[in-house]
Each structure stands twice: as structure tokens, then as C-alpha cells.
Amino acid sequence: MPFQTQVVPSAPEAHRTPLLIVIVPEAARPDSLRPLDSQSGGALERCYGAGDFAGKKDETALLYPEGDRPRLLLVGIGKPDDLRSAIRRAAAVGAKRARTLGVPEAALFVTPEAGGSLSGREIGQLTAEGAAKGAWHFPDFKQPPEEKKPSLERLDLLASADVVAFREGHQIGAAIAEGQVFCRRLQILPGNHLPPRKLAEAAAELAHRFGHGITVLDREGIEREGMGALLAVAQGSSEEPRFIAIEYAGAGGPPVVLVGKGVSFDTGGVSIKPAQGMEDMKYDMSGAAAVLGAFEMLGRLRPKLSVVGLIPSAENMVSAAAMRPGDVVKSHLGKTIEIVNTDAEGRLLLADALSYARRYSPACVVDIATLTGAISVALGHTAAGLMGNNETLTRELIEAGRRADERVWELPLWDEYKELNKSEIADVKNTGGRAAGSITAGWFLREFVSGFPWAHVDIAGTAYTDREDAASAKGPTGMGVRLFCEFLLARS
Ligand code: BES
Ligand code: MN
Ligand code: ZN
Secondary structure, three states, X not given: OOOEEEEXXXXXXXXXXXXXXXXXXXXXXXXXXXXXXXXXXXHHHHHHHOOOOOOOOOOEEEEOOOOOOOEXXXXXXXXXXXXHHHXXXXXXXXXXXXXXXXXXXXXXXXXXXXXXXXXXXXXXXXXXXHHHHHHOOOOOXXXXXXXXXXXXXXXXXXXXXXXXXXXXXXXXXXXXXXXXXXXXXXXXXXXXXXXXXXXXXXXXXXXXXXXXXXXEEOHHHHHHHOOHHHHHXXXXXXXXXXXXXXXXXXXXXXXXXXXXXXXXXXXXXXXXXXXXXXXXXXXXXXXXXXXXXXXXXXXXXXXXXXXXXXXXXXXXXXXXXXXXXXXXXXXXXXXXXXXXXXXXXXXXXXXXXXHHHHHHOXXXXXXXXXXXOHHHHHHOOOOEEEEEOOHHHHHHHHHHHHHHOOOEEEOOOOHHHHHHHOOOOOOEEOOOOOOOHHHHHXXXXXXXXXXOOEEEEEOOOOOEEOOOOOOOOOEEOOOOHHHHHHHHHHHO
């Protein structure tokens, strides 16, 4: 059974559960927990009184009240600058702990002292998102099942006031959470389990589940379209490329187009990558996964706007048939590209998708891609890079990222940087050298943008993590799903 949350109108002391997660501020025992405490034989008072728990960020305390009262798990939020992010995170910490404890079900309560100025609607959304994030894991390839413990299947979100608004928020949060779960699963699947063909099947399955439109081009179809840059990336692999277009029509008018990089595995090609850490290049389809995650949300919430997802997908391999440094190819837009470095493959296939987007006369186009290692040099693993040609659009994305706690930070696309992509032999070359590597990649994409507002989100530093922490597992982060959901919902 997959993990699910549900809203239960109940005070914490009135709810029966094997584990009650209680989110608290950095302060003395909240007054709102008095009834729960007296029912628990003063377990909270003893814990706080002994100085064993202060409610700092990520701090937890597990209490075993006497009698048949549920175990209590206190989770602190500290003194946060961003309360929304703190509540989401605390829900994740609680859910992750519940999963490792091995309880099949649990309940979660945000004390009013912790929730502060947040509305019931916000708390409903944030706890649904956070809980799903914390509970996520991927045991599918482990056999026999690593853990004999039951897995956490249900988390009751207790709403003691504002129940209608709480439910509304929860519905939004749960839909976004499902999008993130969908995204993370695709992300973690290795290259041999999710070649372009399978990615397209996953997109088609998602589309059929919700009645989204879906078109998948195979190699022949891609040739007929004249997507020479996508074909160049694909030509070294025995895995066939795919070009995926998924469409959600929730309103008339020009659609928002989301473009996701779908490189199922990136060896670098002839400009091959070092062996160290190359296994992480299974995550090079994280942009595609984020786009599909957004379509999971769209299917569940059906907001009033139209959205198209475009996913160029290929495997970047080394072989006798692979593209070579120096090759010149003709893109879908008609511009010729000198391929100086075969490891700069993402911008190649994205170029063809950006050109394909013209046919929708889009309201705007946002692409998302694990595009450059340089973005981690600039921003680390804390924020994604943002570039674009339209200030209103970039501002919208920055705001959405703030709300979603998937931050994006803008880098400039000044004309001086454009020069770095000049080719001796073709219209443009696919690398601009080491300096400003993320920006020259952005400029390359911009060469294929014609007449619509466009933004580019570089998630190479944020799509996956090698750090396990209290709120989340190692591996895929689902970066981009919450960002896109907030962005799209604000436009609907
Ligand atoms: N997929 C990589 C970018 C990447 C690097 C993602 C590290 C995640 C972690 C991309 O295709 C790539 O190889 N970019 C090159 C560009 C260079 C050759 C101009 C890079 O960043 O080194
Ligand atoms: Mn590459
Ligand atoms: Zn790549």
C-alpha cells in the first residue's frame, strides 16, 4: 500500500493512534497540550521539566506515557524565519521517524503555538507535502525485504479547528505530494530500468490515468520533425530516443509549456565523464520527471489553465556510432550547431524541444534541466539556477520557489556571455568554455527561443542529494515539482 495522509477532525488527546507526532515551537510545553499531557500522565511535563527537549529545529523526543496512551513524538521547529518551510519540514521529520520506527499508521498534530500565523489551509497543504516527503523510500530492488517492520501507510493529520479550510489545503498538498512521489520514483530508476522508451511509457500511463493528451515520437517521428540535435545525442545509443508531448487542457487560451531534460543516462559520450560518481548520471532525466510530477498534480486538481509538457529523451552513450567533438548538426529550428563537447548534450536536445514549443503559441515556456555542474559551484545544493528573457516570468518563478521552498536564484544573461558560444564553422557551438558555464548554457538555450517569454531552471545541484538528513532520504529530491505546482496554481 502506498503512503497516504488524511484529515481527521480531532483534538490530539481524543485520537487513537499507535504514534502521535506533535509539532511544537522552541519554547516551554505549549499550553494547548495540557489536556494531552494530563491524559499521558504528565509525560510531556517530565520531558520538558528535565530539560530533555527544547523544540529546536529538527529536535525530536519520543515519549512512552504509562497505560495504553499512544507513544508521543515531539518535533521542534526552532525559531524559523520561514514558518511555512519549518512546518513542512517538521512534518517530514515526523513522518520519516514514524517510518523508521515501523508503525503502520500514525497521527500528526501541529500545535497552534507552532502554527502561529499560518491558516488551517496552509497547514493542511504543508503537512501533506512534508509528510509524503519524509515517508518516501524506495525498497523495490531490495530482496528479501530489508526491513521486516511494517511500512508506514497512513498518517492522520489532526485538524482541531478550521476543518473545511484544512481539508482544502490538504487536497492541494496531497496532489502535489503525489506529483513529487511520482517524480522521485522515476528519478531513482537506473539507466537500464528507465531508458527513453520506458520514460515515454510512464508518461503515457500517467496521461491515460488522468485523460491528458499524449503524443510520443519515436526515432522515425523525430527524424521527420527534423530534430537533428536530439538525434545527435541519441545516435550513440542502442536505446531509441523519444520525444514526448503531454497536454492538459483546463482552460482555453495559450498554454504554459514546461520542457524537461530527459537524458536517461549521461556518460558524457566521447567527451566521457570520469568514473567517480558517474552512476549519479541516472538522475539526468530529473527535469523530465519534474514535468511529469506537475502533470500528476494537474490531473488530480484540474486547475483552470492549459499546460503542455515537452520531454526530449535520449541516452548519451559512447559507441562507434556516437557523435564526435567537432560534428555539425542542424537543429529543429534550422540553426546549425557545432558540437564541441559531447557532454554538453542536454542543451542540444532541449534546443529542439524549445523550437518545437513554437507551435503552441505558448503563454510562456519554462525548461527544467540537470544542465551544468557549474550551477553547484555557483549556488551549491541550496538553490536552482534561474535564467530567462522576461522579468515578470522570472519574478513569478522566484516567488513560487519561495512558497514551495524550492528556491531559484537568477543569473544574468548579459550579451557579453552570448559571445562565448560563437562558432567558427556553425551558427553556434554547444559550449562556451569553463567561465560562467551555467550562463553560457542558458544563452545556448536562448538561441532557440523565438518570441515567447521563457525561463530556464538548472537543477543539476538540487535534483538529488548524497546527504541523508532528518527530513529526507538520500537520492532523488523531486526538485521542481513543488516549484512548478505553486507556479501553475498561482496562474490558474
Ligand atoms: N548532466 C550534466 C550536468 C550535471 C553535472 C548534472 C553534475 C548533475 C551533476 C550535463 O550534461 C553535463 O555534462 N554538463 C557539462 C557541460 C560542459 C561539458 C560544458 C558539465 O557541467 O560539466
Ligand atoms: Mn553531459
Ligand atoms: Zn547531461
